[in-house]
Amino acid sequence: MAEPDAVRTFEDGLAQIRATFEQALRAAEDEPQLRLINARYVGPQGELTALLKLMPKLPGNRRRELGQAANALKQGIQQAFDETLDRIHRSARDAELTGPHLDLTLPGRWQMPGRLHPITRIRNDVLDIFVSMGFDVADGPEVELYENCFDKLGFPPDHPATDEHDTFFVDGDRPSDAPTVLLRTQTSTIQIREMMKRKPPLAIVSPGAVYRRDDDATHSPMFFQLEGFLVDQDVSFAELKGVLTLFLRRLFDEHVALRFRASYFPFVEPGGEVDMSCVFCRAWEQDRARTAACRVCKGTGWMEILGCGMIHPVVFENVGYDPEKYTGFAFGMGLDRIAMLKYGIPNIKLLYENDVRFLSQF
Amino acid sequence: MLASFRWLQELCPVDADVAEVARRISLAGLEVEAMERKGHDLSGVVIAEIRAKKPHPKRDDLTLVRVFDGENEHDVVCGASNVPDPGGRVLFARSGAVLPGGMQIAPRKVGGVESSGMICSEEELGIGADGEGIFVLDEDHRALPGTNAADALDLRDVILDISLTPNRPDCLGHVGIAREIGVLFGMPYSPRKAAGPRRAFLPEGAFRPGQPTTRLAPLWDSESDMVDSPKLPAISVEIVDGDRCPRYGAALVSGVEVGPSPFWLRYRLHNLGLRALSNVVDATNLILLEWGHPIHGFDLDRLRGSKVVVRLADEGEKTATLDGIERTFTSDDLLICDGEGPVAVAGVMGGLFSEIRDDTKHVLIECAYFDPRSIRRTSRRLGLHTDSSHRFERGVDPEAIPQVLASAASLIAELGGGAVAADAIDCVARAHRPASIRLRPERAARLLGTPVSKEESMRILESLGCRIVEHDGETIEAQTPSWRPDLTREVDLIEEVARVRGYDQIPTAMPRAHVSEAGTPGLLKLVDELRDAAVACGLYEAINYGFLSVEDLRRARVGADAVMLANPLSEERAVMRTSLLPGLTGAASRAQRHGATEVRLFEIARTFQPTGDVLPHEQTVLAINLAGHRPGWIGAEQAFDLYDGKGVIEAIIDRVFGRKPELVSGDLPSFMHPKRSGVVTLASEGVGFVGEIHPEVSDDLELIGRVIYAELDVPALHALSEKLGPPQARDLPKFPAVTRDIAMLVRDAFTAGEIADALQAASNGLAESVRLFDLYRGDQIPEGHRSLAFRVTYRDTSGTLTDKQVDKVHGSLAKVARDRFEATIR
């Protein structure tokens, strides 16, 4: 049943809203306020919402017309709302873009500052180079048989060549005075183990912990070595020089020069040691005064970096390879020493004290 | 090995300075580690003549001396008691001179008397060990006052410190090093004959009949006056064990007078690190340094029965060595005995009884070749490493024995007077056989990677002292010199060729491209991945020693059945670790003591478990240790707890395997907290544990607060990774998900995990996940209860879920919570 009052109420209501909404909405200063004002018109308890609830009471001939007017008003409100909201957002953004800076000095979140041990870092660097040259990585036990550490590597029995290797022996394996189990003194044991397991061609590098009974300012009773070897037909000393030159240039500096000196290790022949031009005084730049004052190379311009040589035929015989058919080279280096050189670590003991203040530097 | 450059130049006069010689021999394998100039820093020290001396007015121990330094007279106060009378000459440091020790000479008052300059001792000038009195020149010395001391005494030298590898015994004497220099500088070295003694005698009757002898006279370069043989009991040498002592020679010098050595000899020994004792002993030391051949002088009058017997000791036999210590021998030790008992430990050290004394008159000089292995075993057993054993265990030159005897006898006679027996005993039990080696230059060329000609090879081998027996187109057969026991096979000769040419003459090449067949073993790759994952979780990598103390194992309650070392450096490092716990928590404890507030460490290393086999089982373990505060942003600090450890383990495993591990109750090591630790499982298999360290253990390890420790079994993870294979892709969801929360009050007896599992099971497959997002205990919650809130994500893989569907299934979840867990839904 239509009520003539309803039409009036409706029209007055619309007029009232129409007269005020624009100004009310546009006066809002922030989004919550805007939404509050908006709700006064179109929220569940809003004025326009209340009018729309009167719609069924409007006479049929006016309902359509008034409905359209109400809808137009609702759209007007929506538009004013949208525009105001947009303005508020814009001014907030402008304020942020032109206003005060965030405190950049507050600490960052998501901090997970873990570190690899410097020996691991160097080991990874060294392995990357050799692996990219086609070397495999291998591993062996730290508690070893005497024969793998000495006999099979061509150390003659009762020979002073073992003096360099002051060895820890394992107790109680045999009552005799000839111990058979020891802590490996060199990673060359892996040469023996891998050659006994596999057939040439072989190219292998093997990093690992080794043990010697030395404990002073420059020696640690446990330290890390990396051994490498390559066996094939017709492998030559020239190739040994090539591989080591490339390796050291990639690890240290493309300018380093190498000097191969004759030396002696029972498992290689010809055997040698490699000196590298000092990377501290950059000896290759021939700044004589700088090299003369260099504490690392003691003014010589050279630093001893690794031992190497052609694998001794006796080693091949001991692992069942034909030394007439196969030749190969081997080299070994101390990872501790390289880490100390590269990171300027003054004392080997720091590497094994696990002081967090030290470990967090790398 | 210390070597005098002056001496080397006398033996092999190459035209090169010391730096060049040092460089060349270093490259060839005789590494010169240091060079020390001698007598170069005495510029203010001159010969001065004593003009007058009188007692110091106040002090008895001082003398006032007036010296003339060639220019002026100076008054000097001297503290020595051996100031010579006027006319005597001394070494005088003028004011302004700086002595080798850094002492600056300046005028000063001594006992109230002005003293200008200093009269020096050997020690003060660094030219000898004598610091007792001042140095006084021999009367027959011709140097005039004012002459520089270095010139007057011929002090200038350079001492090379050569690090010799054990394969080069030939270079343990100056002759050998000079020979090497000759080879490298293309200047063939020929050993010079020794100067002959002034007086010699034919040893008729001196040696027991039948003793094999060798003539020394041909080895001397000058004639000797022949004198009558002294009347001595006949001497004999008997080698009982010819394998241990293949050759034994003995020369006789009769009528010596033991006394101090002349300055030149003392100076040379001093520079080479030996202390001068007496002329006879100093002579044996000089011969040792010249020839690299240890010799030993016996006092013939104390050699009972005038007899030398070389034999093995009886088990338990005893004698006192020169150092005054009584030694007990085994039946593996070679002794030098006289007619009654041991007089020396062969090749190692002389005995106390027959050593040269001040009253020694007749010296029997021993020069022998002993089996190197035998000497080494004895030397090591006795813990006696001597200049003698050092050389014998590396192998001396057996063929040099007559020459060494000739030089030694002549030198002793020169210094101590006396006459030399013109023949020496020379017992050869096993004749030296030179090795005969075939060298194929073509093989050398292939091994070195550079052409090697037959002519060059032969030239090098001959310069080294090899005798070319024959050669044809392809091979050279060479006999090696007796002083190079290290040359035994072809490759040794190839090394000689390469070494003499210089390794720098070998070109640089790259090997044929080599393709790895095996690649890096999976376990090693896994170790690297775990290490990177641990670092990504904010952990620092530790590396501990593989050994520790029995006490460390006991304190940490880890396996005490460990691999023990027979010769540890200390009790602190006497056994191989059976766990990484002691090492890692030791680092944590030290960090806490420095005041570190957060300790986040890991280590990947091996533990060693004894087995029935010869070698122990080596197990790679990843261990993690958290102590102190969790790294947070600004605000309240929170201590690490089990869930930090669990989170790290989850993050590491998730990163490496793409899966989540579970934490369940189960068997834990006794060092872990029984209620605050759990077993880590992956695909239902145990791979480690994580939790708090047992409070009692934590106290024993001196840790502060609750400390989190975890271990992962790396081989077990590796085995699983092979079994599980790589992650497989799944379809992405096509339909949207709906989330609903459910909060409940429930007793502590029920775990969040079992409730979540039950809720998921009750969802008819519609709950994609059930995640705990809130846990609350406190004021509103009754004792023994907690409030848990789960967020359930519903999704139907075949269509979009309606609210009604979700309401229904969510209701059934609440029912399960009430019925199974007696929960009050909130």
Ligand SMILES: [Zn+2]
């Ligand atoms: Zn340098």
